Amino acid sequence: MNVVGRMRAWQRGWHQRTKIERVELQSVVLWHAMPWLLFLSWGSLPLGLSLAPELPAQVLGWAMVATAAGQCVQVNRSLRRALDHYLGRAPYPARDLAVSRALMVVMLVLALALQTVDGVEEGLIGFPVAFLVVPHFEALAFALPLRSFGVRFALVEAAVVTGFAAVGVRDGRLLGIAVLVAFGTGVALLSTRCGAWTLSVMWEADRAREVEARLAVAEERLRFGRDLHDVMGRNLAVIALKSELAAQLARRGRPEAVDQMVEVQRIAQQSQREIREVVRGYREVELGVELIGAQGVLEAAGIPCRVTGEPAGLPAAVQSALGWVVREGTTNVLRHGDAQHCAITVSVTEGQTTLTIENDGVPEGRAATGGTGLPGLRERLAAVGGTLEHCADGSLFRLTARVPVSPGADLGDEAEDALLAGAPRVGAS
Structure with a gap:
């Protein structure tokens, strides 16, 4: 049961990750596995099978195998911190790299000692020597710029060649x-740095999309503020002037003051009508356009979306309310979970219009989390007598909005104004 529980917890954790986080996790797992695969193919097996039976050769050879395993353990411990340093999340892992470098030096010393006692078959010492630099340079590839990495490689290459030349290796074997x-x-270098560069580009693109969305919101706020200023600035200036004129006329007992106050009224x-038009132009949406846009956005994100029903003939206020439900529901599908399909249904019956958004891939417990998006939608629908319900059944999430208005009904300006005043903050849930 514990194993099953851990597997379910791991599965929930996997589905709660974003796509970029999943790519990063897969890359880290491969980077952890790579030194062990090379340890088996380059380090332990060739060395263990080619050792001479004499005691010095056996001791030195198996000490090299143990040191190589220690290198793999150390690079697994330090790899995460080195990657975080490359991605700008953590400081330079100097201590981890120092330990890795020390293990590499020990490995080199053992290889040179093994060469002096003729403890390994001719030519097979090269495989462990090729391996001894891999764990250290795997972590170093994340932590250093390429130029510094090249300098470190040149120093290690010179040390290895000098050491083997000192113990009598010559000509072709040394080369x-x-x-x-x-x-x-x-x-x-190639197995780590290329993947790390791809991750950094993906994270940068994700941050750029977030900044772009914020700039779009800021630009729309500026546009709305400019429109509101254009409408109200002129009218308020006229109201102020005519009110001042009416006050002066009233002090003098002139009957024209009444005419001026009527003009102010x-x-x-x-101004009230013009503000209503500005707000309607800013917030009012058309349900048909929102349905088409939601389907296009979801399918562009790789989530098949089926839209059923025809919103034609619904009152403008109903379309506006349900259009905001479509926007908020689509935003939640994209932001939460890992949906594989989504279905949006509009049904019109006598006295009621119903909109349903259903998607899968919702992590356990996520559907019940708080936020301001869904409460904002409820306030908006309540202004016209509508309701909003949501429920989760396993990984399936369903959002249902109902507006008790028959097709073609006219809600009137007051209901439309109440609807517009209750606009939710989309995307905040």
């Missing part, structure tokens, strides 16, 4: 060791 060290370094009523 082969140099090539194998370069090959191991290249494997470590007329301008105030006109």
Whole structure:
């Protein structure tokens, strides 16, 4: 039962991650596995099978195997911190890299000692030597710029070649060791740095999309503020002037003051109508357009969406209310969970219009979390007598809005004004 529980918890954790977080997790798992795969193929098996039976060779050889395993353990411990440093999340992991570098030096010393006692078959020492640089340079590839990485490689290459030359390795064998060290370094660099660069680009693109969305909201707020200023600035200036004139006329006992106040009343009523038009133009939406837009956005995000029903003939206020439900519901499908399909249904019966949004892929417990989006929709629908319900059945989430208005009914200006005044903050849930 504990195993099943852990598997379910892991599955919930996986589905709660964003797509970028999943890509990063998969990459980290592969980076953790790579040194162990090379340990088996380059380090332990070739060395263990080619050791001479003499005691010094056995001791040095298996000490190299143990040190190589320690290198793999250390790089697994330090890899996450090195990657976070590359992505700008953590400081330079100096201590981890120092331990990794020390293990690499120990591995090199053991290899040189093994070479001096002729404890391994001719030519097979190159495989462990190629491996000894991989764990350290795998972590180093994340932590250093490419130029500094190249300098470190040159120093290690020179140390390895000098060491083997000092113990009597010459000519082609020495060149082969140099090539194998370069090959191991290249494997470590290409298998890690390319993936890390891809992750950094993906995270940067994600941050850019978030900034773009915020800028779009700010631009729309500026547009709305400018329109409201254009409407109210002129009318309020006229109202102020005519009120001042009416006050002066009233002090003098002139009957024209009444005419001026009547004009002030007329301008105030006109301002009210113009503000209503500005707000309607800013917030009023058409349900048919919202349905088409929601389907296009979801399918562009890789979520098949089926739209059923025809909103034609519904009153403008009903379309506006349900259009906001479509916007908020679509936003929640994109932001929460990992939906594989979505269905939007509009049904019109006598006396009631119903909109249903249903999607799967909702993580357990996510559907019940708080927010301001759904409460804002309830306030907006309540202004015209509508209701909003949501329920979750496993990974299936259903959002249902009902407006008790027959097709073609006219809610009137007061109901429309109440509807517009209750607009929710879309995307905040």
